[in-house]
Amino acid sequence: TVLILDFGSQYTQLIARRIRATNVYCEIHPFDVDPQIIQDMAPIGIILSGGPASAFTENAPRAPQIVFELGVPVLGICYGMQAMADQLNGKVANALAREFGYAELMVEPCRLFENIQDRVNAGGQKILDVWMSHGDRVDALPPGFSIIAHNAATPIAAMADESRQFYGLQFHPEVTHTLQGCAILDRFVHDICQAGSDWNMPNYIDEAIGRIRARVGNERVILGLSGGVDSSVAAALIHRAIGDQLTCVFVDNGLLRQHEAKQVMETFSRNLAVNVIHIDARRQFLERLQGTSDPEQKRRIIGREFVEIFQQEAARIDDAKWLAQGTIYPDVIESAGSKTQKARTIKSHHNVGGLPDTLHLELLEPLRELFKDEVRELGLALGLPRDLVFRHPFPGPGLGVRILGEVKYEYAELLRQADAIFIEELKYSGWYEKTAQAFAVFLPVKSVGVMGDSRSYEYVIALRAVQTEDYMTAHWAELPYTLLAKISNRIINEVRGINRVVYDISGKPPATIEWE
Ligand code: XMP
Secondary structure: OEEEEEOOOOOHHHHHHHHHHOOOOEEEEEOOOOHHHHHHHOOOEEEEOOOOOOOOOOOOOOOOHHHHOOOOOEEEEOHHHHHHHHHOOOEEEEEEEEEEEEEEEEEOOOOOOOOOOOEEOOOOOEEEEEEEEEEEEEEEOOOOOEEEEEOOOOOOOEEEEOOOOEEEEOOOOOOOOOOOHHHHHHHHHHHHOOOOOOOOHHHHHHHHHHHHHHHHOOOEEEEEEOOOHHHHHHHHHHHHHHHHHEEEEEEEOOOOOOOHHHHHHHHHHHHOOOEEEEEEOHHHHHHHHOOOOOHHHHHHHHHHHHHHHHHHHHHHOOOEEEEEOOOOHHHHHHHHOOOOOOOOOOOOOOOHHHOOHHHOOEEEOOOOOOOHHHHHHHHHHOOOOHHHHOOOOOOOOHHHHOEOOOOOHHHHHHHHHHHHHHHHHHHHHOOOOOOOEEEEEEEEEEEEEEEOOEEEEEEEEEEEEEEOOOOOOEEEOOOOHHHHHHHHHHHHHHOOOEEEEEEOOOOEOOOOOOOO
């Protein structure tokens, strides 16, 4: 395992994904992780991530000292390099010239950069094009280190102590703007840490199946299937491992997209022969939601209702011992976090994760170590349809938070039709894959229109399509006007009850992706 200590950089997950892409397993832990955990993990190398702090301030986050005492290679990136410099008795200071964005570095011969360069200049000096983002810099090398890259603004842009295999990079190798970044990370993990290349999907499936069988034995497992990517892939994997010992519960809450229930049942029950209990709770959810228009209140009702139904069903499955969930690695990292940092709740995201433990079931989370792109790769390898595997994320409360205010059956039906047209046209035009999430929102306000020779007075549909990597920030997608025109036309012509379509051009922040 390669250990990544997270100092809070927005790129930490990117480091991990780049390393996994070189077929090396790595894990992210907060910088203040218990040193004993590091000791027990016995990593073959350690990476210190970037972060927002200043290394020379009094309470600046530090790596546990054990990092430098294990005798394994260490790579510090940006803040990670500064923390390393400071802890090993170098000097860090505020940079006179801050550097953000593209920079050109002169590179000295060293193991980390051997045969890695973008070009050679007229004087025969190797050049790297890198991406920088820092206000502080290392001003004096710690003992034993030498400079391996520099430019005018940053005299110590990279440093190395080759005897101890400690390296520091002021730039970010994990972002694509650093053209040789992947090669540098690859060099660090494969040549310097001497990692093998055993992290790949076929290996993973075999190991995961082995682990599931060993843990579960001949006991029964239940899983709440939502139709989303994560729970679907978890179901397919567990089914591959233990077959009929797995029972899935699929709850139709009446807030699903068009034909969704049918598709889930077809894929799992019919094609994969997974045991799926299909619960039609459409009426029940709508009844409970009646009269409620506050978004958080709606979320709570939907969440609570789901838990209740799921528990009832689970209780009916005799001798169930395990509750399987599609928790993926970013969920694990986020909920662990650092002791010193806590994110604020903007919306309470309800997941199956909110199940109380009155069921006395043990948790089985076979995707806990995987990133989303790895989950998708696994899904394809397990034979799930591409359509499902590359589906946009859908919130747990479903259309419940896409119908503004009070939820009514009539509204849900109109929204489903409009949404289906939108998605169909996005797929047809190739824009579905170019957006991270796209959906229609129902606005319960009426506006005046004219259709034929008569006046209409009907509801409004808003379309939302965004581009984002991490869903924390997002840009609205610049869909072509011709495409928007076609979608608007179709919705107004085909969905009776809608006479106006608008396109949401708000970014996140300050808007959120969903409207509620
Ligand atoms: P926002 O609207 O907060 O959404 O920008 C970010 C991402 O989270 C999804 N989302 C939810 N997912 N339960 C969920 O499981 C929720 O209550 C919920 N609210 C938002 C949203 O679809 C987007 O992908």
